[in-house]
Amino acid sequence: MIDIKYVAFDLHISTISAAVINLQGELVTQAVIKTDANAVRDFLRGLSGQLHLTFEEGTSARWMFELTRALVSKLVVCNARHSASKGNKSDKLKAR
Numbered sequence: 004m005i006d007i008k009y010v011a012f013d014l015h016i017s018t019i020s021a022a023v024i025n026l027q028g029e030l031v032t033q034a035v036i037k038t039d040a041n042a043v044r045d046f047l048r049g050l051s052g053q054l055h056l057t058f059e060e061g062t063s064a065r066w067m068f069e070l071t072r073a074l075v076s077k078l079v080v081c082n083a084r085h086s087a088s089k090g091n092k093s094d095k096l097k098a099r
Contacts, residue, residue: 006052010075014038014063023050038063040070047074059083 008031013020019038023031031050036042047054055077058067064080072078 007076008050008052008054010047010050010054010056012056012058012067014058014061014067016063019043021046043067043070044074047071053077055079057081 005026007026009024011022011024015038017038019036021032021034021036023033025031034046036046047056054075056071056075057079058064058081060080060082068078068080
C-alpha cells in the first residue's frame with residue numbers, strides 16, 4: 004500500500020500552522036512550527052511516506068518553495084483567492 008501524506012502549511016512571519024492528512028482523509032498530526040528553515044526541514048523529515056505539500060502564494064512562498072521542493076514528492080502553491088473558504092478561518096482550520 005502506498006503511504007501518501009498530504010501536508011498543508013499556513014505561513015506567517017514567525018510561525019507556520021501545519022496539518023498532515025493520510026490517504027484515507029484522517030488527520031495524522033497538527034503542529035505549529037517556527038518559520039525557520041531547520042524547523043521546516045525537521046518537520047518534513049519526521050514524516051514517513053510520500054509527501055504532497057501545499058501552501059498559499061504570499062510573501063514567503065518563494066522561500067518555502069525553494070526550501071521544500073527537494074523534500075517532498077509533490078508541491079502545490081495555491082492562489083488564496085481561488086481556494087478561499089467561508090466561515091471561521093483560524094490558522095489551524097486553514098491548514099487543515
